[in-house]
Amino acid sequence: MNLQDVAERAQVSIATVSRVLNNAGPVKKSTRARVLRVVAELNYHPNLHARTLAGGKSRTLGVIVSNLENPFFLDIFRAIESDAHRHGYEVVVANTDYRPQQLLSSVHLMMGRRVAGLAVIVSEMESGLMQELMQSNLRVVFYDVGKAGGNISNIRTNYPRGIQKTVEYLYSLGHRRIGFVGHHAALDPLCDRQRSFVEAMKRYANQVEYGAITDRDGPAGGQQATRQLLDSGLRPTAIVAVNDFMALGVLKELRESSLRVPQDVSVTGYDNIQLAEFAVPPLTTVNIPRADIGHLAFKALVPQADDEQEIQGREFRINPELVIRESTAVAPPSFDPCERTGYST
Amino acid sequence: MNLQDVAERAQVSIATVSRVLNNAGPVKKSTRARVLRVVAELNYHPNLHARTLAGGKSRTLGVIVSNLENPFFLDIFRAIESDAHRHGYEVVVANTDYRPQQLLSSVHLMMGRRVAGLAVIVSEMESGLMQELMQSNLRVVFYDVGKAGGNISNIRTNYPRGIQKTVEYLYSLGHRRIGFVGHHAALDPLCDRQRSFVEAMKRYANQVEYGAITDRDGPAGGQQATRQLLDSGLRPTAIVAVNDFMALGVLKELRESSLRVPQDVSVTGYDNIQLAEFAVPPLTTVNIPRADIGHLAFKALVPQADDEQEIQGREFRINPELVIRESTAVAPPSFDPCERTGYST
DNA sequence: TTGAAAGCGATACCAC
DNA sequence: GTGGTATCGCTTTCAA
Secondary structure: OOHHHHHHHHOOOHHHHHHHHHOOOOOOHHHHHHHHHHHHHHOOOOOHHHHHHHHOOOOEEEEEEOOOOOHHHHHHHHHHHHHHHHOOOEEEEEEOOOOHHHHHHHHHHHHHOOOOEEEEEOOOOOHHHHHHHHHOOOOEEEEOOOOOEOOEEEEEOOHHHHHHHHHHHHHHOOOOEEEEEEEOOOOHHHHHHHHHHHHHHHOOOOOEEEEEEEOOOOHHHHHHHHHHHHHOOOOOOEEEEOOHHHHHHHHHHHHHOOOOOOOOOEEEOOEOOOHHHHOOOOOEEEEOOHHHHHHHHHHHHOOOOOOOOOOOOOEEEOOOEEEOOOOOOOOOOOOOOOOOOOOOO | OOHHHHHHHHOOOHHHHHHHHHOOOOOOHHHHHHHHHHHHHHOOOOOHHHHHHHHOOOOEEEEEEOOOOOHHHHHHHHHHHHHHHHOOOEEEEEEOOOOHHHHHHHHHHHHHOOOOEEEEEOOOOOHHHHHHHHHOOOOEEEEOOOOOEOOEEEEEOOHHHHHHHHHHHHHHOOOOEEEEEEEOOOOHHHHHHHHHHHHHHHOOOOOEEEEEEEOOOOHHHHHHHHHHHHHOOOOOOEEEEOOHHHHHHHHHHHHHOOOOOOOOOEEEOOEOOOHHHHOOOOOEEEEOOHHHHHHHHHHHHOOOOOOOOOOOOOEEEOOOEEEOOOOOOOOOOOOOOOOOOOOOO
8 A cells, every 4th residue: 555545535645645745845725635544444554765865864862772672772772762752752762692703684674674773782893883883974872982083972981990980899808819700701891891800900919810711691691600610729809790680690699509699709890770679688799771771872872953053973971980789798817828820711 | 775676687577577576377488597696796685675565465473572581472472483483473572671652552553564463462451442443444453451342352361360379378388477479560460469369368367468569570680579578577478470570580689588489488489481480499480371371372473374253352261370390398387476467669 | 725846765677 | 686667645946
């Protein structure tokens, strides 16, 4: 069914039907009513592909994330979507599962859709794609990667700073043997996170750090990595998880190993997703305001009328704040002060 | 940038470029190479809107869910998406947040996109929309609602059966005062779930049931409803949550009220999402195989070559199985056997 | 206030 | 093998 069908039945031209459907141009009230009636009768819905093709403009935003299952990404997506809807935009989301190849094809798919803007909130960004995006004239906003300028905006949260605050806090509680639990070490941005941890540890002389990296984000991955960590021989008094979602698994493995949190081992997460409050015990973590990030992303992609100036190519900074709950406490007295070191993946 | 640009630069007609891009029809190897080189140089990506418009077919599936945040829905979506990608389809997802109005516009949006098929996995289905969908010739698959036939398939999980198994089990453990925690009682399908609980309870004479319904799916909603339940005066020895996601909040509220699970109060969920295993204590729940549901949905929407016959309008049934973990135990001795009854929302 | 017609960027059929 | 062109369903001038 198409405009033609509606037009015939309503005894008008397709141009008129189009005007009615778009509230564009003058239409006599009676004609308008008649057209609308026919549209309803026929249950007609305009072909959006034809519409964007003819119209030129897209009114659709693309959002690409690494792992929709991790509430961190979902929250950002939802904030973008809500702003978008409020402004008459649609958004289509793509999930990459941390696969660079999937990211590439998702980006191309979005380009094919001629989206009005693209938010790339992923951990698997690679420089080649970065280049391609910069050369395109697609409006893009990145998360914690790349630099602003031209068609590119970005949002930075300073992960190292958050980790540093965490390590500092644990140190102040007397923790010396601290383990790190992460995932996908092969991806640059995630490797950087791991490195942030190592750097933070270095600031405190004679520290031992140990990391276990798994290939899955999420509770199951966190649990597996923790098992590794415990088996490694290091007996950490604290474990820093790369994010809250993984920390959930850390807690579980400790519990199953009869280690009490926080009496025996302290645990920290990152992001402050809602589940962090529902964990047992509630997680000490670093707050990253996902909703704000979503709103900023939207602003970066859709120039607002009331914006003082051109916002294209802007850089936004977000400050990570430590949120202390019940998964951290003073380090237990050290029964076995033998120091070991090592970093396995 | 369009086919024309590529064609000119490669010194061929747009028809040839199209052939190359679609691997359709014969093209001389050298021409093909030249075209591909130009495509790469220009970083050209075909306009998908034009493509679907011209081609007629869509190669995109629509998925509409009530709450992406609830892993139940996300898991189904991911299964559909994975099958889709394997078969060269794309999928676009829409979230309704349990709002019938949002469902309606999402459906219309999908129609506008001329999707090849639509999976409607929601709790807010209303009969009017149902009718509209049946009259359209869009291939649709529903979850736990409507009946198969024509362009409509559906997948049924027999929620009442699962709840009955749960209540039966709790009863066998000696529980008599059982509370129910749900959300969005105004929506028919969710109201049915609540009713399933009441029915199950009725099978056991002299039973008291009490329900607290909130307006949010999820842990926060679960917690709030549980507080209501505890304040109500009924002192339940068991709480049945409408799903695992809410049960997470139930557990938290009980913990904060110094009620031990399962010693003081037993708790059950529904769905068997992964988080159920990570809850403290791990949740007794009813397994609903989300991945299978996703695969079935895909099968219902995309007729497979190797399918013995027409699968359109088929009905799939799924059997809910009780999964016993550690959140349920024998009912504690009854200190206060005063019976109360009531059902608040 | 309305209609006719020129695109939008592809696909696909038909010639050559 | 390759090119020309009708067509998909809509938006958008331009005339009437």
